[in-house]
Amino acid sequence: MGDHTEETSTAYKLACTLNGTATEVDTAPARRLLHILRDDLALTGTKRSCEIGRCGACMVLVDGKAVNSCLTMAYQCEGKSIETVEGVSAGSIDPIQQAFLEEGGFQCGYCTPGMIISVKALLDSNPDPNDDEIAEALSGNICRCTGYGGIWRAVKLAAERRRHTS
Structure with missing residues (x-):
């Protein structure tokens, strides 16, 4: 919801595949994936809740594995395939x-x-x-x-x- 201390380090370009599309995002390497998805990319299906990896509301797939996006840093997503709930339902209901x-x-x-x-x-x-x-x-x-x-x-x-x- 505003600036987070982990987000203030030097920016770099995160390159990944997001919901099947090659994507590049200017961000900080230690910025949390949750904040990139919701705040920068407006993918608000991924929910913000506990922000400490205990509730699962922010779950996304990274290379097919379910992970808490609130615990996943931008640099950990470099070159990876990320799928959000928006990607699950792309085109029609899953x-x-x-x-x-x-x-x-x-x-x-x-x-x-x-x-x-x-x-x-x-x-x-x-x-x-x-x-x-x-x-x-x-x-x-x-x-x-x-x-x-x-x-x-x-x-x-x-x-x-x-x-x-x-």
Whole structure:
């Protein structure tokens, strides 16, 4: 939300692929990815919440792995592929998002983008996760509203649909 002390060092050009598009951003090497996405690139689907890596609201994919953007520095993204929730739904609603809608996997929706990213990372690497694998994949995401039942059902539905369409 304003200047952050880690953002005041010498600027450099961060080159990465963002949601499938080659992107260059003038920033500081130690600037947090969360602030670059939200403040510089207006990708506000990535939520700002705890800013200490405990809630998962700021989750994005970096080279296919779910990471907390509030803990990821610009220099760590150099040459990497970054996908935000906006990239997940580019063009049309993703089957994971559809499953969240159908199964009531959200209430206030604040945690939902981070949940969607975590589920995408899981299903991209494991199309048929068991309950323990789902629990592990979602362990970095906190939802304060739903009680997780709808989220759990949404993960299972999305996995089932992905298996039947591939």
